[in-house]
Amino acid sequence: MFYYLALAAMLFSIGLFGVLTRRNTIGILMSLELMFNAANINFVAFNKFIVTDGLTGQIFAMFIIAVAAAEAALGLAIVLLIYRNWRGIDTEHYNVMKW
Amino acid sequence: MDFPFPEYNLQYMLPEIFLFVWALVVISFDLLSKRNNGSTTGYLTLFGIAIAGLLLGLVGNGKGFGKMFINDNVAVFFKVIFLGAAFMAVGSSFGVMQKKIVNHRGEFYALLLMSTTGMMFLSSSQELLSIYLGLELTTIPLFAMAAFYKDDKLSVESGIKYFIIGAFSSALMVYGMSFLYGLTGSTDLAQMKVAFFKTHLQFGDMGIVMILALIMLAAGIGFKLALPPFHQWAPDVYEGAPTPVAAFLSVGSKGAGLIAFAKIFVDGLYAYHSPDMAPNDWGMLIGILAIAAMVLGNVLAIRQTNIKRMLAYSSIAQAGYIMIGMVALSASGIASVGFYLFIYLFANMGAFAAVAVFEDMTGSCQIKSYAGLARTSPFFSAVMAVFLLSLAGIPPLAGFLAKYYVFASVVDVAQRSADSSWMYWMVGIGLLTTVFALFYYANVIKVMFFSPETSPYKVEAPLPAKAVLAIGVIGVLLFGLYPEPILQFATGISSSLHFMP
């Protein structure tokens, strides 16, 4: 049990690191997926070890997968827009608005 | 294991269903009419929202899909606000539609309607999963709408920023939710509440992870509320996004965050902070966030030159004021939150609508472009001034009453409970920041009215925008002088949430 949760925590941290540091926007999207997956692992692990009745955890995880997919699709659409506007998807491009 | 089919009771979710269907209708109409139908799509959307409002008035309180959907006082109250926000956002979007979003009107309105559906669904949810889905359904269309000026770098930038931060915080939230699930064994808020009362979940070994979970959740919802320290996206997004979207964000998204917050933290986890835990601990955390919001929002707004950005910071600050009502954790506190949001709807949507109108005409969002506007468009300037003064909380406009109610509910709690002197400090700081707030609100008024030169522009608003402005002004004035119905309505909220009086 603990190991699953620890695995999830590590995965989450790595994903977090990716989101925070990648300069490639798609890289950020991928790191986000890692974070969602960490949550999924948590849900499923809890479902197996703690919550004996029902499959809420798994179902939740499934919805998360679906939402993540939807977000990924939309995110990639926006990435395309970025590419069209700047001819590149480096995060350094889009920090015009500040302060 | 048997699986009884729950009673669907679809009638209770008629407005949501209608709205979703209407979104499809709108997009189909737009596609079929070759996209050259003038403003018809917009009017169609307005009509749909009005119908949904009507339906909302017709359906009563009740449950559907077992525990998944519940139409209670809170839900109805917030749904009214969401529909209102949608209505006013659509109303102020006609100019944008004419000029900038020519080809995707149907999509735009459909997304807006779907986002509204998400918000309404959220208001009716009683369970973590549906809260999560509701929040996502609220946000995902907004990601797209923020980036809707596809050739405008600022808009795209705001879209991607909104997207990254939104997805990031939703990841945080989900991760937090998973712990909550693990700790309580349920995603149902009511069951969670029961679980907290179980002895092994008292402040002991569970407490620490609980805190982690709650913080994750708070980050997710704080993002929606644009509550510091989760606020930084807001100014950038507001500035870049199409103005009606920013307007919708400022009220709709905020309302969604609020209802989620209320459901999880105030209602669902009420047990968590009431019996043995130091009672002020939790409230104090919200209080600190609220103070941070008020101070940051108001202070940062002062130096802004772009009016949308300024309004963004102002809305951060307003979130702080709203959260003060939450800190009270009392019936009147939650009622004051509702009332505040209701008034905020009129004032803020009105202000954004005015900004949108002006932007459509001049293409500028700079405050200095408003110089001397009072001479050429006195009526418009006066309306704008009314909105800003209401946001600043100057009586007899409704904004003042909202602030008064919020602060009153905190003082009420503060003087009743021992060891709550920090609440007075919070009230003090909050009120103090209203003075700073006046500084930038008045600045816009100053630019419009005091400037010696005459503006080259004469504002001509399209009819729906005029209607939105009128609704805003009437709301702000009327509910400032005769707030009783809304107050009653808002007081009704607390009967649905589980408070000690």
Added chain:
Amino acid sequence: MLLSSLIYVPLAGMLLVMLLPKDNHKLIRWTALIVSLIPMVTSFWLTYDYFINHAASSAMAYVEGPFNWIPTLNVQYYLGVDGISVPMLFLTGLLSTISLLASFNIKVRVKEYFAFFLLLETGMMGVFAALDFFLFYVFWEIMLVPMYFLIGIWGGPRKEYAAIKFFLYTLFGSIFMLVAILVLYFTSEPHTLNMLTLIQTAPTLSHALQMTCFIFFFIAFAIKVPVWPFHTWLPDAHVQAPTAVSVILAGVLLKMGTYAMLRISWPMFPYALRELSFWIAVLGVIGIIYGALVSIAQKDLKKLVAYSSVSHMGFCMLSLAAFSSVTAIAGCIFQMVSHGLITGALFLLVGVLYDRAHTREIAAFGGLGVKLPVYTGLMVMFGMASLGLPGMSGFVSEFMIFVGSFMVLNKVLVGVAVLGVVLGATYILRMVQNVFLGEFDLARWGNLTDIGKRELVTVIPLAILTLAVGIYPKPLEFLMSATLQNLVNLMAR
């Protein structure tokens, strides 16, 4: 209905003015003036009727309400007047009309100006008639907005700065009041915002709470008065504001602070008052001396008058600190009235000169007595009234304040305050000497004309009242004596 009509007739007038055609300045002016005549006459009649029928008792008269306004928040619509509000209503009615008349020279954005002005009058009337805290607060704040616009649009060169400064300062004070109101509301049992009830119940609160509320109220009101360290908004606002607005500022707005103290925080927190009265007196004395000294150093005519207001309102504070003396408190009301009349007139007169000469620099003038004899006469007369010459209202009030506070306060302190009389003479006479006496610069000011008929009409009533109150103050004293006696009893609890 009488009080409501006082409050809402100007509001209706504002709406009426807003409906008028924008370019017909004459129509707008006269409409506004005539509308303002209604509350003026009403306030006169009210004063008269109060004098005849109600002055003998300290009870509220012409009470309207309490009607439920916002039941959820226990907010009521509750109006009423007594011996301290009636003179203020009188003053408001009179000065509003006079200021409107004095505003006839406004040339730009006439419609907005008069609309705002009438809105301002609504707020002022409301403050003096409200008996519910919330209502009071609302009226208190309502005035800020038109004032902000009036200073900001039609003001002098630094109008924007002055306007926002005024706005922010006053709002800053108001938040303290709001907190105190909230605390009072929730600590009272049953929860109420009714001032009269709270006056009865507030002294039972805990000591710390009383002190806190008192200090909070004090800050709020002190900013409006303005008491010494909070005064810096005043010179800017006065100097930058157009003439008529300065008149209203000095004549009515400043009085709100002292009025509110007498109406609210003084009788409500007698213990706190007792503990702090010495320091209030010290602030008052500092204000007197400080305002006068700063006035001496002024180079701008209007600023001089503005700072003299600080000094004069210091007298009010001194007398308010001497709360156990009916004489002193009466002196305070007298001072409020007389300062309203005198300083109002002085601002009007300075405005008259400014209209002609387009400068207010004292050093720019000299010997105007030759060319403008009537103007000079009026100016000297009001100057003399301002420095407390007997026969004018200023003397009566100052004398009563001094006598009253000398009896109950630290004598050395009051002795120092009396110095203000000499300093007052100094800045007034210095001004008179530099502006009106001495050699006349014919080349520069040769084409100045004496005060005109309309301007005379604005000033003469004030002159008459100044003299009347100064020579025969008994009616005014009778008007408020019962109320004051009651107040002093309340404060002596």
Added chain:
Amino acid sequence: MEHQISSAFWVLSFVILTSAILLVSLKNVFHCALFMVLCLFSVAGIFILLDAEFLAAAQVLIYVGAVSILMIFAIMLTNNLTNRVIKQTNENGLVSLFVCLSFAVGAIMLISKTHSWNYRANELGHDNSLILGKYLMTEFMLPFEVISVLLLAAMIGAIALARKERS
């Protein structure tokens, strides 16, 4: 009773973490995408270990099948596949590392402190998929509908954004 940790778990964990670290640190985005596929595939394995076969299948289908392809398409659309070496981390690197490490350490410590999580394992049968399906049709029907709306919304949004304007 402590659950037996199989050696499969260790292998999968190793793969997951390694590929995840590579994902966030590699310079070539295309390689990153491939490692993402690997990582998510291994997560599916973890799901199987946790008796969530349906979820594992969904994971493989949705992530490996759909999202990864999307990502790769996007990479191909936006990066000319010339492996242009751009700096892959921004200026927040060190701080982020610190934050992430402290998060990982903190979270793991917190979890380890929570003893009540270590006392039993579930007896989930192997017909999970069936039960899952029934749940989706009954208790979780409404969310199921909602997510369809959500997907539709995302689709509309993506189409609207991604379409090239012809003017």
Added chain:
Amino acid sequence: MTEHAYLIGLLPLLSFVMIVFALRWKEKIASGFSIACILTGWVMSVTVLIEQLSSHSTPYEWFYKFINFPGFNLEIGIFIDPLTAVMLVVVTTVGSCVQIYSLGYMKDDPRFSRFYAYLSLFLFSMLGLILANNYFMIFIFWELVGLTSYLLIGFWFEKRSAALACKKAFITTRIGDLGFLIGLFLIGTYCHTFNYGDVFSQAASGIIPLGVLTAIGIFIFAGAVGKSAQFPLHVWLPDAMEGPTTVSALIHAATMVAAGVYLVARSMSLFVWSPEASMVVAIIGIVTSVMAATIALVQIDIKRILAYSTVSQLGYMIMALGLYGYDTSQGHHSAGYVAGTLHLMTHAFFKGLLFLGAGSVIHGVHTNDIRDMGGLYGKMKVTAVTFMIASLSIAGIFPLSGFWSKDEIVATTLHHPIFLFLTLLVAFMTAFYMWRLCFMTFFGEPRDQHRYDHAHESPKVMTYPLLFLAILSVFAGWVAIPWLPHGFSSFVYHGEIHHASPSWALMIISLTVALSGIGLAYLMYYKKSISYEAIGQRFRPLYNLFYNKYYFDELYQSILINPIMAIARFMWTFDAKIIDGFVNLVGWFTIVWADIKMLFDAYIIDGAVNGAGWIVRQAGHLLRFTQSGKAQTYALSIGAIAVLFAISKYEIIYLTVGWPTLTALFVTALLLLKLATRYFSADKQMSGSKTQED
């Protein structure tokens, strides 16, 4: 008639009102009306006096409650006793003379009727002051007198000196009034009434503590010091000579300046209980007297000589009253009260005459400088004769009225040797400077031929009042001839009637002193057998001291006015700079801050307008660095804060270290890392910018 005495006061008011509102443009009618009013008043005053005489000094009182508060009343009323009656006659007499005289003197003035209006107002105030029955009312008129004095001194306000003088007069006397006011408050506080009778009876009954009584006495006397131009507030009176000479005659010789003496006399019932207060009065009186006399010795302006003479003579009166109070408090009998009041009366007549005479001279030669005069006796006989009569009178030559009053004063000082010596010294000096003046003006060779040629006798309307006053100067004192059974001392007295027994020795001594003074003046200025230049040279320092009036003006300028103005300006700066926005404080703070941050230099000046707003804006400026515009940084801050919260709550560390330390550590670590990355990335950016270019 006594019960209608208020009319005496109201008639001039009527005249004032009529002139201002109705008769302003009709100069003749205006002046005529004014004169008619004052003449009527004179007749009534005389009637009142006669009635007082015949009623054996029974006081008459009438009052009306003006304002009444619980335990406190302000009254308005009239009170007539012999002192009042005498003062009424004196004031109306001199007033009438001056008004008639002014017909000629002010004939060509453009503001002729205004002059009469002011005169009427003054007379109203003065008469009101005299008639008042309580301290409150006397203070009212006291101030009004000050106002009219101000208006009249500044009558020719185009003259800068006049404008300055009137201001100086008003403010200086107001300083004294300040004391009066405080005295009043003391009376009000301890007696709860201002009525003379009530106050006096309370003083007599010992209800008021002695210390307070002394304080009251001294404070009230401060008022008298101001109005009667006593040391140290005497400086305004000589400057007040900038007004028309008739004004000087009326106000600054005969009436207003006597108000102070009147006040002391009126309050004698207080002073007699407080030896300290009385002694203060006496000392101030004699100091003033000596000082003013010495100054008068060397002045060259005819009106200023008279002004200093007035100051000196007022000091005489004050001293006499003070000594009376002192003696009475010690249980001795004294003639001081009678002496003071008598001298008040006689002085009014002869000093009024002197001023009017001086006015006549000035009218003739158009200069004030006695060095430009000379030999005018031939040209203006009436003026010269009356002037000399007055000079004799003031010098105290038998049997003119001045002799009798001065004799009484000298008699008062008999038990106080120092006072006696100084009194005689002053008498000597008085005789000397008055006759110096006479000799230089009317005798000898004309020193300015042009002016001499132009000089002429004044018209009859001016000379008749001179003659009338001359008669009074001669005879008025006779009412106090010691041998008279029912003389002045049995009419105007305080306490019980006290007959000073005539003292031949004293009379002879004072006469001798006076004559020697005249003789010295004769030798120096007529015969020129003693060179005054030589004496002046010899006593140069003393001469300078006298000539510069003991440098009082300079002294006040440097120790009072300049500091006050400096303080005022400082306060003003203080107000603008410090209070308004705490700019210095905040500014200092922020400058330090700015040095550290080096980031918002440009905004300090720009923003340094208003404290609160300024801070807010600067804070905003600082906070803008949180808004970097980078989505990832935003996310980072969210993550960092989440972690921060989480580990802050972490129990073990929480318990051992405490969350503040923990938070501090965390934030420090974050900042250090941030700085490190800044450093590295800056390094890289510099090297990287080159690579990016290609």
